[in-house]
Amino acid sequence: MPSGQNYDAIVIGAGVVGACCAHYLAEAGLCVGVVDRGSVAAGTTGAGEGNILVSDKEPGAELDLALLSQRLWTELIDVIGSACELEAKGGIAVGYDPSTFEHLQQFAAKQRDSGVIATEVTGGDLLALEPHLNPEVAGAIYYPQDMQTQPMLAAAHLIARGVRVGRITLHTNTDVVGIRQGDGGAVTGVETARETLWAPIVVNAAGTWGGQIAAMAGVEVPILPRRGFILVTEPLPTTVHRKVYSAQYVANVASDEASLQTAAVVEGTESGTILIGASRERVGFDRTRDWSIVSTLAAQALQLFPVLEKVALMRTYGGFRPYCPDHMPVIGPDARVPGLLHACGHEGAGVGLAAATGHVIAQSVMGQTTSIDLQPFAAERFGALHV
Amino acid sequence: MTELAAECDVLVIGAGAAGLSAAYEAAADGNRVVVIDANARPGGQYHRRGVKDPPYFPAGTTDAQRWANIATYMGWQAYAADLDGDLVVVRLRGDERHRNDLHAVSTRVLVVATGAVDRQLAIPGWQRPGVMAGGGAQSLIKGSGVLPGRRTLVTGTGPFLLAVTAAIVQAGGEVAAVIEANQPRRLIRHAAQLMPTGLMKSGEALKFAAILARHRIPYLTGHRVTEIHGAEDDAAVASAVVHRVDEQWRPIEGSARTFEVDCVTLGFGFTAQLDLLMQLDCEAVQSADGGLAVCVDDNQMTSVPRVLAAGETTGVGGVDLAAVEGRIAGIQACHLLRTDGQRTQPDSKVMTGLYRRRGHLRRFAKALALSFPTPTAWVAEQTGDTMVCRCEEVSLTTVLEARDDLGATDARAIKLLTRAGMGWCQGRMCSYTVEGLCPGPTSVASQKAAANRPIGVPIPLGAVAKQGRA
Amino acid sequence: MSDPLCTVVIDGRPVQVSPGMSVAAAMMSTGLRAWRTTRHGQAPRGLFCGIGACFDCLVMLNGEPNVRACLVTVEPGDAITTQGGATND
Known part of the structure; x- marks a missing residue:
């Protein structure tokens, strides 16, 4: 057995999207490691307004995701309580x-x-x-239906809850330096500056840095x-x-x-x-x-x-x-790298779309039919496009 | 308010010892020098003057022709500085009566001499009316002739406690005791560095000793104020509890004593005011007192071209050091403004003397900082309802929860999760406490993040909007 | 020889103060120690840092809220009003 910690899944990024992914994966019964190069919610999540909007989206896949997310956020309030200042203000x-x-x-x-x-x-x-x-x-x-939350608190409380029930382990100030891949390129874990963390599932929720994480696994995601x-x-x-x-x-x-x-x-x-x-x-x-x-x-x-x-x-x-060039996030398994899933590129809608993103990522990992068709969010849609 | 110049050769921010010394030297070649300061009268914190006092001029700055080249604008506060090609643009806001007056000055050389504010640590009851920063109490007396209270307990660490005490008793006030958290034996460890300048400064020490003796004021070293009480919740100060403390300032059980006072001053060293320098992204380091200081070369130049710094911004060192650094910065400003053909080296004899004096004073400041350190581990061990952030009223419990349960590993994350440091003062009062509560030693990056205030002073939206149209 | 005093109005009450002193000093010279309450705890606050950095000493001056009392010099006829909560409407 190689040294280092073993998880069922590793989420890269402790922003609000990563926190939601970790939350739903933990709810599905998995043991999840969350890795962030800084503190919790220190990237784009910590620089946002906390918008959960349906109003600014045109009809289409993203609006469907937003509507699902809006419903899921109101459920999450029961999980993390009033601490995240969720307000259905309209x-x-x-x-x-x-x-x-x-x-x-x-x-x-x-x-x-x-x-x-x-x-x-x-x-x-x-x-x-x-x-x-x-x-x-x-x-x-x-x-x-438009809502607002304090996204840093929401992310921190979702992760803290998973930590309390023993499902999530948080690795802050931990730089991911590589993605471990085995036979057929399937992911086996992530290499951090300190140690190797092992898992057959890796979720790329690195936000603005999502492109770099993808590149570590040898694939291109233009973020x-x-x-x-x-x-x-x-x-x-x-x-x-x-x-x-x-x-x-x-x-x-x-x-x-x-x-x-x-x-x-x-x-x-x-x-x-x-x-x-x-x-x-x-x-x-x-x-x-x-x-x-x-x-x-x-x-x-x-x-x-x-x-x-x-x-x-x-x-x-x-x-x-x-x-991303088409203003749509990248969500779901990457067909090119078994075990790698993306949950990034949400532009200014990351907080709003986070709950649904985490939900469908967990569904996908557990082999269930996803609530939303993920085809429009597939990483491969950019084809041979070069950044 | 007075019409301000839109451009100048040298803009000096701060009319204290460093700023005015810099301005005087910078005006030597007939350069157009502008000095701005947020206060009503020049002098800075140390040379603060009352309305009836004679105006402050640094020692030896007697050439009236030079002063004629210097325009001093009081009551203006710089809220932002940005580079614009070869110029530095500094944005100013009028005083508290003229908050809609915004003005931008473009300068060829900027000298930042914005001084420092008292460094604070959260203590149970420090938010009560009647608790004041030591420097604030001194300012109140010097600037307005009003005492901070009838009977005051002067607490914290460092020789500045004695200056506060002297100011109070000389204005006719009563000081119950001086509570110095450090032990004087630390001074002995650093005696060698303290010696040359210490002798020069011993006159000042003797003066303070005489004041303490004459007024029979106890000077308790190795003691710290641990609680500040009032008659009821939120009431003004009525008493303060003082404990004997160990080297890490942890209270020693059974050593409590209570002082009946209506005023407590707090001061744990100083924090340099680096807003403008951080906006300009100047390099900074941690100085001997644990605080952030901007990096300067031998001639007070920061890492950003044409931006100079002098005084406490380069490391807290007191008024004499500030004046010397100001002179060097002013001379360098002149040097930078000479065209290549005219460029002559400054008088080497003068410069050697200034450099040597600055060296002595810096070594002295460093030895003082090491003699009067400010440990922070004890802060987390206080009662949970201790208010860490005065503006947003964030308790110690809330901050520790963010650290221990929510994954906050640095001051910025604590701020985002608790609002500590997000209020009116923008973390100026609580950042040292919050940094002390973070796991591990404080990094320069974290201190720079805390000191990075994009807007140095609140400005009305209406005025900001109009600025775009100008 | 005593200095000529000037009159300011603190919470409706005319008070004689020395010209040139700060608004904070003027209030303290009349025995006031607090002139603002906080938004959450409604706790009283007065002068703390004394040099414009802490914003604890905010006061309403001639109808303008959130004026730092430590940084502004009194002028004859000033109407100084204690303020509560976030700001005064």
């Missing part, structure tokens, strides 16, 4: 002028066919939902960083009740533009601060700050909520969304 997509509002209405109509609850709200009804919203906007779509900044205000009494964003946000999420895009996304948090996003740009792993982004985000937030004019900006934080 989202509001705002159209400033009649034409963008009309565009939103058409988008919502298509979403409804897929099972999304979307209600048109205008005038007094809209202000009743969001009292401080700019009263001059043409109208909005209200999405009651690139898309930088984003979030502004954080001083703590306030509840001023913004829901997740409120402008119509432009939906267009930007799906955009292929490399250059900077910003669209106001404003939401309150349980701690009283208000988070203002969202910028998207493809600049590699460059953390250099650009003050024009800060100014633009502030201006766009004030257009939605003029009441924030005097509210102080306290800090900013930034991170890198892991994205």
Whole structure:
């Protein structure tokens, strides 16, 4: 017997996606090792807003995954309790002028066919939902299924629970330096800077670094960083009740533009601060700050909520969304490497899609039919594409 | 407020001993020098002046022509610094009455002399009204002539406790006792390094000794304040418990004594204010006192071109060292601004003298830091409801749960999971405590992450939004 | 010779203070030790770091909330109001 620890499955990445994968694998009865190069939730999970959204997704495989995930998140609250600050606050997509509002209405109509609850709200009804919203906007779509969580707490508590019941072992500050492969390339474990961890199943939930992990197993998964900044205000009494964003946000999420895009996304948090996003740009792993982004985000937030004019900006934080060229995550077994599964490339939707991702990964590992067809998320879909 | 220049040759942040010394030297060639400072009057923490006091000028800076080249803007606070080609852009916010006034200054050379704040450790009851940072109490007296309390217990570690005590009694206040957590025998271990400069400074020590004797103030070494009490939950300070402690500052059972006081000052050394330097991604190291300090070369240049640092930002060392470093930084700023044809080496005799003096003072500062260390292992052993983060009101229990049950292995993860350090002060008060609670020795990377504040002072969203349109 | 004093209003009460002192010092000179309560514990806070770093001494000054009392000098006629919770609306 080789030295090192043995697991039924190893999950690489202790972010929210890795935590959900580990959770569902543990629930299925497996002994799971979770390995992260840093602390729990220290990557993109720790730099996000905690969105669990159905509202920003077009009908298709990703929306189906989001709807499943939204249901699973409400179940997870029973598992980890209120610690993760899960809030079914609902989202509001705002159209400033009649034409963008009309565009939103058409988008919502298509979403409804897929099972999304979307209600048109205008005038007094809209202000009743969001009292401080700019009263001059043409109208909005209200999405009651949208939720928010504190993703770092959610990830940490899911893993901690598995550790408590003896199903999960957490290896933090542990760099994965290689994937062990045996006959026919099947994975047998992971090589860390310290030791070898053995398992016939390895789940790549490494987020932005998912491409590098895949490469260690000799396969290509094209995952690139898309930088984003979030502004954080001083703590306030509840001023913004829901997740409120402008119509432009939906267009930007799906955009292929490399250059900077910003669209106001404003939401309150349980701690009283208000988070203002969202910028998207493809600049590699460059953390250099650009003050024009800060100014633009502030201006766009004030257009939605003029009441924030005097509210102080306290800090900013930034991170890198892991994205694939077609903006779809990579989820499921890699046909090229037996025992290797991917759960990465969720871009800005990792928190929202995490629960369903973990669920289907566990189903797949246990040989069950997955709740969602994983074909659209297969790693091989990129074919011979080279990064 | 006064109209500020949009560009200058040398921008100095901080009008204390280091900053003003740097500004004076930097103005030698007729360079346009701008000094900005968040306070109402120049002087920094050490030379803080009241409204009726004569204004502060560093010793020997008597050339009026030089001062004529220096524009000093008080009440402005720098909240961000970024590189822009060959220039450094520093963003400023007006004072507390003019928070919407934002301004950017582009400078060819930046000198950061932003000083330090008292380093704190969480102790049961430290959030009660009447508990103050030692430096804060001193500032209140020097700047406004108001005492922090009727009867004060001065606690913490380091010679600064004596300066606080002197300030209080000279203003007519009462000091119940000075509680020094370290043992003076540590001083003896580092006597060799302390000697040359120590002799020079012995006059100051004798002055403090005389004050303690005259006012019959007990000086308890190897003692630490362990609990601060009030009449009820959250009430202001009414008493403080002091224990004899071992070398790791763990209280020795049965040694408790209580002091009836309405004010307790706390101070465990100082933390350099590195916001701007971390925004610029300057290299930093851990200095002898365990705190983060920016790396500088012989001429006070940081790892980022045209960005210089002087004073406590390069390692906490006191006002004399700050002034010398400021002078060297100012001379270097002039040197950098000379075009190649005009470039002459600074007077080598002057420089040799400055370097030698700086060397002495740095060795002295290091020996002092080693004589008055601040261990932190005891912090985790306190009562669970001890408030670690004052802003977000995060308890010790919560932080330890994040560490022990939730997989947080560093200060950043603790912050993300508990909100300790996410509040108004952005971790300035609790980061040393949180770092001390993390497993293993504190890494420079972790300290840099904690000191990385993208916005140094809150700025109104409306003003930020307008800035983009300008 | 005594210094000319100036009048400020603290929570509706006119008070004589020395010009040039900080708002925090002015309040402490009248015996106040706390002038803000925290958002979660509603615990009282006053002057702590004294040099603008800790934000414990936040106060409402002439209708503007969250002013650091240690960093601002009193001016005649200032209306200084204690504040509670996250901020004052």
